Amino acid sequence: MKRNALSGAVVLLAVAVTSASEAAADGGLGPLGVTTVAAATKDSARVGALFDAEDAGHLAGGHFCTASVVHAVHRNLVVTAAHCLGEGGDLVFVPGYRDGRAPYGVWKVARVFLPDGWAKGQDEDSDVAFATLRARDGKGVEDVVGGNRLATRTTTGATAVTVTGYPNTREVPIRCINRPTSHSATQQRVDCPDFTGGTSGSPWVNGDGQVVGVLGGHEQGGATADISYSVVLGAEAAKLYREAASDP
Numbered sequence: 287m288k289r290n291a292l293s294g295a296v297v298l299l300a301v302a303v304t305s306a307s308e309a310a311a312d313g314g315l316g317p318l319g320v321t322t323v324a325a326a327t328k329d330s331a332r333v334g335a336l337f338d339a340e341d342a343g344h345l346a347g348g349h350f351c352t353a354s355v356v357h358a359v360h361r362n363l364v365v366t367a368a369h370c371l372g373e374g375g376d377l378v379f380v381p382g383y384r385d386g387r388a389p390y391g392v393w394k395v396a397r398v399f400l401p402d403g404w405a406k407g408q409d410e411d412s413d414v415a416f417a418t419l420r421a422r423d424g425k426g427v428e429d430v431v432g433g434n435r436l437a438t439r440t441t442t443g444a445t446a447v448t449v450t451g452y453p454n455t456r457e458v459p460i461r462c463i464n465r466p467t468s469h470s471a472t473q474q475r476v477d478c479p480d481f482t483g484g485t486s487g488s489p490w491v492n493g494d495g496q497v498v499g500v501l502g503g504h505e506q507g508g509a510t511a512d513i514s515y516s517v518v519l520g521a522e523a524a525k526l527y528r529e530a531a532s533d534p
Contacts, residue, residue: 316463320478324450324461331382331390331431331458333346333489335452335533336366339394340377346355352451352459353417354489354511355433356497360395361426364519365436365527367502368404368415379419379532381431385457393419393427399530401522411472413502414517416530434489437496438524442466442474445493449478449514451488453499466490466499473504475515482511490516 324330333354341348351370364379371377377395380388396418401453419427427433446465451461462478469475476490476499486507490499499516501507508514509512517523 291416316330318446319462319477319479320462321460321462324459326382326384328432329491330450330459332433333450334364334379334381335383335484336370337378337380339378342378342392343405345380345383345392345529346457349380349383349452349486350454352485352489352501353486354450354487355381355427355431356416356436356527357428358487360531360534361433362418362421363433363531364417364419365426365489365497365500366415366417367500367507368400368413369408369502369506370487371398371415371417372400372404372408377417378380379417381427382496383494384457390427390430391422391435393422396420397533399526399533401526403522410503410506411517412522413506414500414519414523414526416526418530418533431522434491434495436519436523436527437492437494437498438519438521438527440519441497442468442490442496442518445494447476447490449481449488449490449501451481451485453480453482454484455482460485469504469515470527472518472520473515474499474518475504475508475513477513479512481494481508481514485508485514488514
């Protein structure tokens, strides 16, 4: 179960990452279903780790979930799993986090947006959420690292997706490319090894550079490290995105 560390989950699994070339993934489709350490690129910089605000001064070992920047008019928005944000508390987002360092700064979460299905009953079909971030030096996070567009109502498996996330046993992000398949009318799955606790909220980015899934949903993202799930992003996610994207 890829739930967040705030719920008290302790992940004891060691993450074994293959030595396959990341260049293959960045330059084209690359090998499917192979997990590598994500190279530091403009695309991976849009993905970051979530921390409790009290850990902002000593980041190493403190991250508990993954989030990514999505395009919004105010250039201040990230998407993640609802179970990563549903317990309250002051949080920060660190895009491009590696080895205890914050190459693009530490960004304070200003406001959290949870869908009604999650807020009222922790419905696994509503396990997606957004958060706005406070500006730094007059800039939004999207001004610094860019952002992917969110795409709803897409066909599951229309293209392969790149999944990038932060296992809470590692201090670097991992990445895997594979084609999602349908688990149910409301859930999709992807077979990628070693996506353990901490990877909840990892974006699923399709061949057009759009976020079409967020690791979470069924079993809070999956009961094993090798199969991950996402809510099928539909009307509820689209409505929540519009609300969050309009927040200054």
